[in-house]
């Protein structure tokens with residue numbers, strides 16, 4: 001029917017927004033697992049099973065292509081899903097690779113050996129589960145050599161954003177950047193490796209200072225999906241309307257979505 005967009009809750013809406021702006025004629029089915037959010041403090045086994053359940057639901061909606069618009073699921077579950085679970089006629093993509101391709105100045109599908117890149121000191125801000133998975137370092141090592149990565153688990157930040165407590169969220173951004181600076185005083189680039197963090201991009205930029213290149217995912221992921229669909233138009237599917245599913249309370253989730261998108265979304269029960 002359409003392209004599926006999976007997230008543990010609301011964070012993936014920052015990606016959906018960029019997708020809908022970049023690909024206005026493509027219908028998307030968004031699935032937010034709000035009943036089980038946050039994923040960022042769960043273990044990898046749990047994240048794998050929850051993500052498979054959500055992706056199966058999107059396949060039931062006719063979405064043969066599903067984008068995991070969630071770094072935690074992309075980091076902790078995607079590789080295992082692709083290696084052992086996704087059937088040949090379906091595709092599941094993540095949000096890490098576009099970020100790393102931008103950092104390493106690679107085109108999609110460039111599988112040449114890892115090489116030296118301009119950036120040598122990279123800070124990664126992400127959920128505890130994403131940091132623990134070391135998926136960012138693994139994917140980066142396929143593409144670049146000699147890059148020092150310091151990862152900062154940003155405990156509490158997703159919850160503060162979901163609760164709409166932007167004062168607490170801003171304070172947490174500053175304290176997590178300070179903690180990172182104690183281990184890596186001068187990062188050249190910072191990766192916002194959680195789909196909630198684009199909402200705090202200004203706070204990250206202010207705390208990191210003007211010399212740090214901040215990489216935010218939504219536009220990078222949208223450009224990458226656009227490219228993918230140009231090469232594989234059959235994965236777009238025949239649908240015409242976007243749809244919004246949640247495992248949580250559709251009314252409450254629809255209202256909270258306004259925080260992320262500044263527009264109401266008609267969520268329905270998954």
Ligand code: DGL
Pocket residue numbers: 007008009011012037038039040041069070071072073127130158193194195196
């Ligand atoms: N949206 C998830 C991510 O990008 C974070 C939210 C969660 O912890 O569930 O990592």
